[in-house]
Amino acid sequence: RKEVEQDPGPFNVPEGATVAFNCTYSNSASQSFFWYRQDCRKEPKLLMSVYSSGNEDGRFTAQLNRASQYISLLIRDSKLSDSATYLCVVKVAGYSTLTFGKGTMLLVSP
């Protein structure tokens, strides 16, 4: 079983749509969670951290469900510039390294 699993997509949505991605993790000792964004042929960049109580940053909302061991990312009012791959990232307690999912590709069309 992979440590961090994501639906690879692609998710094809029109501008203005709301889209949600889920990610599951296998290690119950996972302590910290993040979403990174990676544009085509570019490096990953931190989009947002995911807090236990859920958090929002503009059009982006992240949720954590520890009982079911999944994380979600909701994007409202999609823009063309949101087209990218979204990487789910997990940090296990006691470790300094991060484990990345393979990513979910989002394509926003006019």
Next chain:
Amino acid sequence: DAGVIQSPRHEVTEMGQEVTLRCKPISGHNSLFWYRQTMMRGLELLIYFNNNVPIDDSGMPEDRFSAKMPNASFSTLKIQPSEPRDSAVYFCASSLTRANSRANVLTFGAGSRLTVL
């Protein structure tokens, strides 16, 4: 700050040749990571340094791969001899790791795209 600097950005080489990838982390960061990204396997951690000391190299594929960090501002990843299956994008990332910190924000370099023919 110029961010994490990697070189070369692109390298095409023939099987059997030695490849050296270079990384300059962000000044003040105490942790450095080498990742490899392929379509099939995604982002895989190869090795992690803290304060210039290798902490976890369990992701290094085999003896053909080696990494060094002689000082806080420079690291290399070497592949010798290279093979076609080593073709991938190699990312270097750095972070400021604090004891007992839950967060560990990585800043990635632009990557080195390696093609081994």
